[in-house]
Amino acid sequence: MNFEAALRDRPGRDTKRRWQGAAAKMKIDVLTLFPAMFAGPLDESIVKRARGAGRLDLKIHNLRDWARDRHKTVDDRPFGGGPGMLLKPEPLFEAVESLSDERTRVILLSPAGRTFSQAVARELAGERHLLLLTGHYEGFDERVRESLADDELSIGDYVLTNGALPAMVVIDAVTRLLPGVLGDEASAQDESFSRGLLEYPQYTRPAEFRGMKVPGVLVSGNHAEIEKWRREQARLRTRQRRPDLTR
Ligand SMILES: C[S@@+](CC[C@H](N)C(=O)[O-])C[C@H]1O[C@@H](n2cnc3c(N)ncnc32)[C@H](O)[C@@H]1O
Known part of the structure; x- marks a missing residue:
């Protein structure tokens, strides 16, 4: 890599172009089985400020609200046997259909996804609406991955209990890159990874x-x-x- 070129070519340029084209407010919806996990981290610091200033419209949804039976079942055993349970397709398909439109980027959080990075965060900050699908148990029925998700992201090579923490990592990293959120945008331009x-x-x-x-x-x-x-x-x-x- 040519360091001087990297330093001169401020990463903000490309991102800013997309920011200008993007809607003023970013919307993020999250589907989870653990809505209570999101209270706290997303009610503090810069994310709190972004929400308060109307830059981020964040909503946490309980996947069980789309379950069809009175037990609110969202999981089932894998065909072919094996340990654990999988998230069933029906509640996820119905939830995504009711929460998204053609401009929504549907992102599945999974250890098998492409690795989340500052570059991916910049890419997502140019979107108008993100819908984050967070798993639990053994993960998702494969048809969710194939037919519902536009993207699949991993936050690193380790396995967490569920997708709430990965979703919060993505939300935090993306929110601080939204225009005006940091107040002093230069601080996002000079920090680690921004120029390689x-x-x-x-x-x-x-x-x-x-x-x-x-x-x-x-x-x-x-x-x-x-x-x-x-x-x-x-x-x-x-x-x-x-x-x-x-x-
Ligand atoms: C126990 S994990 C499932 C792991 C899955 N059986 C596998 O081996 O890939 C349950 C859920 O946590 C989330 N998760 C766990 N680790 C993650 C990571 N490193 N990045 C993103 N999401 C993760 C995903 O949403 C996943 O569906």
Whole structure:
């Protein structure tokens, strides 16, 4: 990778174009068996602010509301045998049909999906409406994956109990990229992964703490030198810690 080009070519450009084309408000619907898990993380900090400012319209739906029997059954045993239960197609199909339209991007959360990243978060931030399908038990009947989902995302190579935490990870990462949400959009442009680099080291006051001094250039007032130092540090840190990002 050409680091200088990566630094010059601010990632915001492409994203911003899509932001401008996107509706002012993003809508996210989540289908889950555990609505209570979402209280707390999505009622704090930047996501709370985005919701309060009308930038994010977030709704959490209980999949059992689309169950057909009085026991609210949403799962069944897998054909061919094997451990665990699978989410049945009927409630999921009916829920997705009632919550989506032709502009909705339906995303299935699954360990078998493509890996979620900052680049994918930027891609999703340009959408108007996301519908996140979160699984439980052994996961989904394959027809959900084949016929309902536009995309399948994994948040990493490990298996969680259900899709609530992965959905919250996606919502958080996408929301902070919506225009105006961070307040200072430059902070999203300089942070890790945004330009194919990790972020440079940062310091705040005091300039000396327990004998540890802030690098002199940062208190020099010379902005060109500060920018140069930051580029070098970002490059160095990326080479040392994440050489895979530089290929
Ligand atoms: C116990 S997992 C099912 C795992 C599935 N049997 C497999 O081996 O791939 C239950 C649900 O949690 C969610 N989940 C678990 N780990 C995840 C991950 N790394 N990324 C995204 N979703 C995940 C998915 O929605 C999944 O359907």
